[in-house]
Structures are given as structure tokens and as C-alpha cells.
Amino acid sequence: MPFPFARYVALGDSSTEGLDDPSPSAPGRYRGWADRLATQVAAAQTLHHPDAPRLAYANLAIRGRRTRQVLETQLAPALAMRPDLATVFAGTNDVIQSGFDLNGVLADLGTMQRALRAQGATVLTITMPDLSDLIPFAGRVSARLAEFNAGVRALGAETGTLVVDLAAHPWVTDPRLWSADRLHANHEGHRRIAEALAARLGVPGSTAAWSDPLPTRPVPSPMARALGDLGWVCGHLLPWLWRHARGRSSGDRVVAKRPQLTPVALEGDR
DSSP, X not given: OOXXXXXXXXXXXXXXXXXXXXXXXSTTOBOHHHHHHHHHHHHHHHHHOTTSOOOEEEEOOOTTOOHHHHHHHHHHHHHHTOOSEEEEEOOHHHHTSTTOXXXXXXXXXXXXXXXXXXXXXXXXXXXXXXXXXXXXXXXXXXXXXXXXXXXXXXXXHHHTOEEEOGGGOGGGGOGGGBOTTSSSBOHHHHHHHHHHHHHHHTOTTOOSGGGSOOOOOOOOOHHHHHHHHHHHIIIIIHHHHHHHHTTOOTTTTOOOSEEEEEEOOOTTOO
């Protein structure tokens, strides 16, 4: 690993933007695994390479974006920043749509990975957990999700992209790692994803603790599960269906939270 890194750029959709991991210092904004990874890398470099410049970080991700939109709107700005570290994660908003084009999505991901790798960047990505145990009706896309993850693994081997295979760990679908919408990771979920990426990079101080299962929890009764599912349908699924029926996206009028490279702030900075 070409440690230390100088410039980290994150490309993607809502997961990379940080939903649903609220920022403690900026109400209404999100932190997320990409911010956490940037902080962990910057802190390790400050400790082990005190003479190196502080890691600069940009996050171009916007919620609701499909893979082609990430390619068309984020790749060129990312390449212009000449990152030596990049994360590329997209596909969720493609997999859940009718007319999902697996080959097209993988081709777009491959274009982004190859372009960043050609500039010398270390590129990371993750596989997508099957949330059919959490989300009613999600089992309908389980087969295409498995094909997508297989394609991501193969693509990573081809392009030299480092793949953190989250989907290979059954505990990843523990509801305690997911927010109320059951689609985005919560505070603990984002923390673990960042730890997994840091460990894959070999960042000093990172461990394999991210892969430890959570403590055993009581199994909810069928009634409690049914009530929870009903609340999710009314509070999250129906609004999503209504928004998409009108051709709208959660990312409408949303801009990248960190569109330019800026040094990562650490505790103790003044």
C-alpha cells in the first residue's frame, strides 16, 4: 500500500454520502463511512508519518444517484483531483429498479475503477448485503443482487480494485446496524464499514474487530415483526413509491457535501 496517501476522493450515492449517520458537528448533515475512513487514515498518517502533509479529502457522493449518473457527474471531477486513494460504491439504486441492467452497471463501475487505477490510485469498493430479512419484498431482488456482487468481485480482481466483501458476513444484516428505513446503515453500521475498509488498506491501528458478530438479541415476536413491517411500509416504502411515481429522486437539489479537496480535521486541531 502506498502509505501515506495525499488525496482521497469518494464517489457514490447515499451510502458514501453518509445516510443515516448524522454528523455530531453539523445538524442536518451526515458523516458516514467515507468521512470516518478519511479520519482514520489521516490520524494514522499523522502518527506514523508526522512530516507528511495532512490527508486531503473530497466526497462527491449524492443520494439517489444511479451508477451511470455517478460515472457521468463524478468521475471527471474526481480524476481532476488526481487522488491516490479512492472509493467507488454504486449500484443500490440500480438493483432495486425494474429493468436492472447488470452488464451495463458493471461496465460503468469498471470504467470508473480503470480510470482511477490508470492514474495510480488505490481504489476500494464493497459488496452489497442482501437485506431481504429486514425489508419486506426485498427477496425479489436477491438473485440479481447475488449476481451483482459476483460481478463486483470479478471486476475487482480484473482492475486491481480492493473489494471488502461485506455480503459474505451474515451478521451484516443484523437490524442493529441499520437505520429505520432499513436501507441505510446507522452510526454503528457506518463505523464498521469504515473499519473494514481501513483494515483492507492495512492502515496502522486497524483491526479485524469490525467482523465480530453482535451479541445475541431476543427474537421479536411475529406480532412485533408484523407491526414493525407495517410501520416501515407506511413510513418509508409508500413515500418512496410516491416520489418515484412522480419521477423525483431523494437527491433532487442535493449537492455534494465536500466537492473540493480539503484537509481532514482531527481532534486536537485548533
